[in-house]
Amino acid sequence: MPVENTTPRGDERKALILDTALRLFERDGYEKTTMRAIAKEAGVSVGNAYYYFASKDHLVQAFYDEVSDRHAEQALAAMRPHRTLAARFAADLHTWVDVAEPYREFATQFVKNAVDPNSPLSPFSPESKPTRDKVIEVHRRAVQGSTTKVDPEIAANLPDLLWMHHMGIVLFWVYDRSPGARRTRDLIDRTSPMVARVIGLSRFKVVRPLFREADKLIQDFLLTGDEAADKS
Amino acid sequence: MPVENTTPRGDERKALILDTALRLFERDGYEKTTMRAIAKEAGVSVGNAYYYFASKDHLVQAFYDEVSDRHAEQALAAMRPHRTLAARFAADLHTWVDVAEPYREFATQFVKNAVDPNSPLSPFSPESKPTRDKVIEVHRRAVQGSTTKVDPEIAANLPDLLWMHHMGIVLFWVYDRSPGARRTRDLIDRTSPMVARVIGLSRFKVVRPLFREADKLIQDFLLTGDEAADKS
DNA sequence: GAAGGAAGTTGAACGTGTTCAACTTCCGAG
DNA sequence: CTCGGAAGTTGAACACGTTCAACTTCCTTC
Numbered sequence: 001m002p003v004e005n006t007t008p009r010g011d012e013r014k015a016l017i018l019d020t021a022l023r024l025f026e027r028d029g030y031e032k033t034t035m036r037a038i039a040k041e042a043g044v045s046v047g048n049a050y051y052y053f054a055s056k057d058h059l060v061q062a063f064y065d066e067v068s069d070r071h072a073e074q075a076l077a078a079m080r081p082h083r084t085l086a087a088r089f090a091a092d093l094h095t096w097v098d099v100a101e102p103y104r105e106f107a108t109q110f111v112k113n114a115v116d117p118n119s120p121l122s123p124f125s126p127e128s129k130p131t132r133d134k135v136i137e138v139h140r141r142a143v144q145g146s147t148t149k150v151d152p153e154i155a156a157n158l159p160d161l162l163w164m165h166h167m168g169i170v171l172f173w174v175y176d177r178s179p180g181a182r183r184t185r186d187l188i189d190r191t192s193p194m195v196a197r198v199i200g201l202s203r204f205k206v207v208r209p210l211f212r213e214a215d216k217l218i219q220d221f222l223l224t225g226d227e228a229a230d231k232s
Numbered sequence: 233m234p235v236e237n238t239t240p241r242g243d244e245r246k247a248l249i250l251d252t253a254l255r256l257f258e259r260d261g262y263e264k265t266t267m268r269a270i271a272k273e274a275g276v277s278v279g280n281a282y283y284y285f286a287s288k289d290h291l292v293q294a295f296y297d298e299v300s301d302r303h304a305e306q307a308l309a310a311m312r313p314h315r316t317l318a319a320r321f322a323a324d325l326h327t328w329v330d331v332a333e334p335y336r337e338f339a340t341q342f343v344k345n346a347v348d349p350n351s352p353l354s355p356f357s358p359e360s361k362p363t364r365d366k367v368i369e370v371h372r373r374a375v376q377g378s379t380t381k382v383d384p385e386i387a388a389n390l391p392d393l394l395w396m397h398h399m400g401i402v403l404f405w406v407y408d409r410s411p412g413a414r415r416t417r418d419l420i421d422r423t424s425p426m427v428a429r430v431i432g433l434s435r436f437k438v439v440r441p442l443f444r445e446a447d448k449l450i451q452d453f454l455l456t457g458d459e460a461a462d463k464s
Numbered sequence: 465g466a467a468g469g470a471a472g473t474t475g476a477a478c479g480t481g482t483t484c485a486a487c488t489t490c491c492g493a494g
Numbered sequence: 495c496t497c498g499g500a501a502g503t504t505g506a507a508c509a510c511g512t513t514c515a516a517c518t519t520c521c522t523t524c
Binding site for chain 2: 503504
């Protein structure tokens with residue numbers, strides 16, 4: 001089992017291996033980069049890399065953590081000038097793309113993990129909760145800082161919903177082959193006002209039951225795994 | 233490269249290998265089942281399995297094809313008694329779950345492929361188009377056979393949209409650990425009327441621009457890969 | 465400063481998916 | 495019937511992710 005609590009030297013070593021790995025992933029792609037190559041390039045043994053990272057996939061997890069951290073740092077500043085929900089959320093997502101863009105080629109691997117419920121690396125897994133919560137917290141700030149009126153009943157679940165939207169954007173981004181992720185940018189610019197618009201609609205009477213049902217659905221089905229599993 | 237056009241004997245052999253593989257996948261799970269084990273159990277050599285299937289993942293693709301075929305066969309009959317869009321679509325999706333349920337444990341692998349844009353096995357890939365079209369055709373029948381009034385502007389893209397919803401259900405199903413996929417069943421029963429409701433809403437003036445925008449979005453972004461890639 | 469245990473480090477070895485050069489079987493043309 | 499090439503078949507060999515028993519370095523305690 002890889003190291004839990006760390007000494008300064010251990011931290012350095014770990015960072016060295018991670019940095020080397022990300023560099024090679026970026027240069028040669030995920031599949032083409034072997035653990036042996038990472039170890040050699042970093043000047044350590046294969047076994048040593050495994051001392052710090054339980055598997056090759058865990059290096060991807062570390063990448064996701066790092067991207068999330070940088071996103072959290074930068075997104076708040078990027079949103080600050082904006083007041084509408086649409087604009088703030090667009091800024092939020094654009095920041096994510098900014099941060100992740102250098103790694104688009106190998107981000108596929110991350111999405112693959114995302115989708116495997118058995119993997120502890122899935123963003124849905126308990127192990128990823130801290131990182132996930134960090135991202136959702138940013139989305140919460142996007143909502144809170146806006147002047148757009150949001151039904152309080154909806155507001156509570158909104159960040160989770162926005163996170164799902166975020167994951168959808170990530171999925172599109174992984175497929176996006178356009179230079180500079182231009183098409184993903186377009187998608188963000190066009191969906192953000194739509195999302196805001198849909199939320200705004202929640203005040204109309206006709207759609208009220210629909211929203212209530214959707215809200216219940218989210219509560220029933222999106223609770224993280226275990227808690228939700230054993231309701232009658 | 234695996235065989236393209238087949239002799240009767242080759243077909244038999246191929247089917248033998250595929251059946252054996254699916255049986256072992258079902259019994260032991262995808263990861264635990266080795267190509268060596270499949271070959272041994274089928275009474276052929278490892279190399280021979282690769283003569284008929286380019287990779288282990290291609291066996292999963294074959295599974296997807298088979299499930300799709302059975303779904304297409306059964307879904308039309310299942311939908312026939314129903315007239316509303318909601319009921320017809322629910323029947324449609326329930327049939328898919330019926331057919332796929334025995335393989336839920338290893339379907340994860342299919343979803344993993346689904347998400348890798350580079351894999352020719354992705355349901356989004358050109359290689360999978362025939363199978364994908366078959367499924368979408370079923371969804372088209374679900375719409376056509378219903379008495380629910382659908383705006384013609386929307387109707388054209390509706391099957392594609394329903395396919396996306398379908399993929400969403402599949403994703404949930406893969407995560408679903410409840411016996412008999414009960415929770416997935418619930419999800420289908422509850423989302424189908426919602427989808428129908430949303431479609432019904434398209435007749436209201438307030439939401440008209442929103443729908444138009446959504447429609448444009450789908451046309452711009454959901455076109456299969458290459459065609460869409462090079463628009464200015 | 466010596467002892468002893470914890471943390472760190474090593475690379476050979478294992479099991480896996482996949483490849484490939486060599487072999488065998490099949491079948492149609494002459 | 496026989497020849498030749500196409501189709502089918504084989505299993506040893508390869509590259510990879512991963513494991514682990516053995517070794518070394520570091521730090522704490524007395």
